[in-house]
């Protein structure tokens with residue numbers, strides 16, 4: 410038998426709690442609705458989506474797909490926001506490819522586009538992971554996350570009241586050599602372009618320290634660090650950034666695998682930073698995914714798959730629930746997001 414075919418089945422007999430409805434209404438602050446990650450809901454009847462969200466107990470939904478480009482932003486504003494404005498927020502983005510032709514005027518131009526996106530109905534800014542890894546300036550040089558030339562963009566986001574949902578670098582193992590010690594080896598094997606081994610890529614901490622500078626420097630702009638602040642492997646580090654930057658929040662979408670393998674530390678972290686954490690799944694709308702997140706947050710179930718598929722996707726381990734107190738759950742499910750996303 411090859412090691413890749415090894416699928417041990419746990420013989421552990423412990424309880425399994427089904428949480429069909431969350432204890433409080435849920436705001437999904439990090440998700441997608443189109444392709445490639447959102448399940449193609451922009452091609453399905455809207456009623457089906459609203460029924461699914463109702464059944465999952467999700468009252469509001471942030472669709473980040475406008476960050477891919479303004480054509481998608483406007484399409485999703487038409488398809489979702491215009492028809493059910495009280496249920497959706499759509500975030501816009503920055504078209505980095507224009508830097509080459511815009512030269513020195515790029516940042517002011519991009520800031521101007523944010524204004525136009527807000528006029529069209531966008532309610533936030535999504536920055537994808539190529540920032541810090543692939544985005545280049547007009548000279549063909551890799552752009553650092555805290556490059557001061559981009560200040561007008563972040564300042565404009567603050568002026569417009571746009572929260573900036575940002576994902577840089579993470580996960581840390583994608584920067585390590587791809588060998589028998591890499592804990593995400595199977596995942597990188599299945600997705601070779603997810604490897605950012607440095608060199609040639611910048612080191613993980615170089616990007617993260619730039620991210621810290623960026624958020625600290627733009628204190629009037631709200632930033633939301635995606636996926637446990639882009640460093641779910643090191644909650645101590647994320648906590649320091651939350652302490653240092655009052656304008657900083659995080660979501661924990663797509664990172665049950667990280668949190669649930671350090672359940673004592675994660676529980677303490679969630680209680681300590683209960684005012685700074687937003688719910689999000691990043692799994693597109695699926696009942697099973699939502700229920701998995703509810704189980705993880707609400708129960709003390711032990712050693713379960715953090716994925717809805719047959720195998721855990723991010724690494725060969727299982728997770729433990731955090732059984733958060735009710736007042737903390739309420740903040741994380743909806744109260745914090747209401748504040749950050751200005752939902753009445």
Ligand SMILES: [Zn+2]
Nearest residue numbers: 439440473691
């Ligand atoms: Zn996402």
